[in-house]
Amino acid sequence: MNILEKAEQMLRAHPLCDYCLGRQFALLGFGLENKSRGKAIKSLLTMEGHRLLHNEELASSLLRVVAINGSFDMARDILMHFSKFPQEKPACFLCEGQVENSAVIAYKAIEELKGLEFSTFLVGVELPHRIAEREDEFKARFNVTHGESMKSQFSRNIGKQIYEITGKEVDYRKPDLVVLANPFTNFVQLQTNPVYVGGKYRKLVRGIPQSRWVCGECNGKGCEICSWTGKRYSDSIEELIGIPILKITKGEEMAFHGSGREDVDARMLGFGRPFVLEVKKPKTRFFDLKKLELTINDNAKGKIEVHDLYFANKNIIRRLKKAEANSKIYRMIVMFDQSISDEELQKIERVLSDVTIRQQTPQRVLHRRADLRRDKYIYKTKVKRLSYNQAELQIHCQGGLYIKELITGDKGRTNPSVASILRIKATPLQLDVLEIISGE
Ligand SMILES: [Zn+2]
Numbered sequence: 001m002n003i004l005e006k007a008e009q010m011l012r013a014h015p016l017c018d019y020c021l022g023r024q025f026a027l028l029g030f031g032l033e034n035k036s037r038g039k040a041i042k043s044l045l046t047m048e049g050h051r052l053l054h055n056e057e058l059a060s061s062l063l064r065v066v067a068i069n070g071s072f073d074m075a076r077d078i079l080m081h082f083s084k085f086p087q088e089k090p091a092c093f094l095c096e097g098q099v100e101n102s103a104v105i106a107y108k109a110i111e112e113l114k115g116l117e118f119s120t121f122l123v124g125v126e127l128p129h130r131i132a133e134r135e136d137e138f139k140a141r142f143n144v145t146h147g148e149s150m151k152s153q154f155s156r157n158i159g160k161q162i163y164e165i166t167g168k169e170v171d172y173r174k175p176d177l178v179v180l181a182n183p184f185t186n187f188v189q190l191q192t193n194p195v196y197v198g199g200k201y202r203k204l205v206r207g208i209p210q211s212r213w214v215c216g217e218c219n220g221k222g223c224e225i226c227s228w229t230g231k232r233y234s235d236s237i238e239e240l241i242g243i244p245i246l247k248i249t250k251g252e253e254m255a256f257h258g259s260g261r262e263d264v265d266a267r268m269l270g271f272g273r274p275f276v277l278e279v280k281k282p283k284t285r286f287f288d289l290k291k292l293e294l295t296i297n298d299n300a301k302g303k304i305e306v307h308d309l310y311f312a313n314k315n316i317i318r319r320l321k322k323a324e325a326n327s328k329i330y331r332m333i334v335m336f337d338q339s340i341s342d343e344e345l346q347k348i349e350r351v352l353s354d355v356t357i358r359q360q361t362p363q364r365v366l367h368r369r370a371d372l373r374r375d376k377y378i379y380k381t382k383v384k385r386l387s388y389n390q391a392e393l394q395i396h397c398q399g400g401l402y403i404k405e406l407i408t409g410d411k412g413r414t415n416p417s418v419a420s421i422l423r424i425k426a427t428p429l430q431l432d433v434l435e436i437i438s439g440e
Pocket residue numbers: 016017018019020021092093094095096097098099
């Protein structure tokens with residue numbers, strides 16, 4: 001069946017606006033909006049109807065079908081010319097006239113967008129059930145093979161109108177925000193995508209957890225034990241970095257994503273640990289990262305330091321989470337419960353280089369981690385004597401190795417360990433992460 005025959009069948013069955021008729025043939029022809037497609041088809045049908053005018057029963061004539069069900073002025077004018085006035089102007093069977101009205105939604109969206117900073121957007125459309133079902137049935141009944149959905153029609157129309165007024169571009173992949181609209185209920189809602197700020201942090205002092213640590217006594221409500229702060233530690237890296245960013249973006253919520261984490265009592269030195277701070281529902285998304293860096297570092301002076309800030313995205317968080325791909329260099333001060341010989345220190349160096357450590361999840365984290373056995377590799381260990389019973393160990397190992405347990409042995413759960421090699425008690429005193437070496 002050719003295009004005109006099919007279009008005639010559709011119009012004989014239902015009133016259809018220019019958009020909805022044209023849309024059934026959307027994949028045919030280039031650089032044409034569906035409205036023009038629909039008009040072109042209706043024009044040709046009108047010409048055909050005009051040719052047949054005197055051979056057809058008026059009531060069922062093609063001209064009358066295009067004039068009424070097509071609401072098409074040219075067909076109407078011809079009938080009027082022959083004093084045959086068609087009265088009815090039924091609403092489009094598929095969109096009920098709403099596609100022509102999409103500017104209403106566009107203006108409503110533009111109102112809501114005022115005061116928000118963004119450069120790209122996308123329009124997502126929801127249709128009432130009955131409308132979506134009707135469209136599906138229609139397409140099946142007329143075997144529409146080159147059509148487009150009503151949803152994309154609406155989304156393109158509304159997007160174009162927003163673009164023409166605001167100058168902001170439509171982005172299908174990573175829009176700054178999404179305009180959700182239901183043109184049949186006049187519903188408009190904005191979904192602002194998060195802002196992500198990535199960088200690296202150094203932690204210069206011990207005693208700061210990575211994430212906000214809620215007081216276990218009062219569950220954050222505030223009690224005597226936590227001096228009414230609701231927190232076990234007054235500072236966290238998440239807050240020291242996140243609060244200035246939350247302020248500048250006027251966002252509602254934040255989430256901290258680190259490439260692994262060090263213990264509360266370990267420092268993080270060297271070039272620092274990669275992180276991404278995510279701000280949900282930001283109102284501002286363009287700001288000077290250099291200034292932000294200064295603000296964070298000023299506020300957190302002596303505690304932490306950030307550098308190399310950049311605008312990140314979701315994919316970077318995914319990569320950060322594969323922190324185990326990184327190798328790390330740690331510095332650990334160890335105390336032995338008796339004096340230790342040079343030979344013994346050399347033995348630690350020898351055994352803990354180029355070796356795989358078998359490690360069962362440490363007892364101290366068992367309450368929040370699954371009890372698993374991991375095999376982690378140590379590339380090299382260097383040992384330096386500090387006193388008769390203290391030494392400094394520099395350990396370059398695969399990410400994910402628990403270093404404190406490498407010293408104590410954790411009652412045999414980590415093997416080999418400094419304690420098991422020397423068969424004496426060894427206590428970790430101070431831990432620093434000296435470097436995180438990216439595995440990419
Ligand atoms: Zn329509």
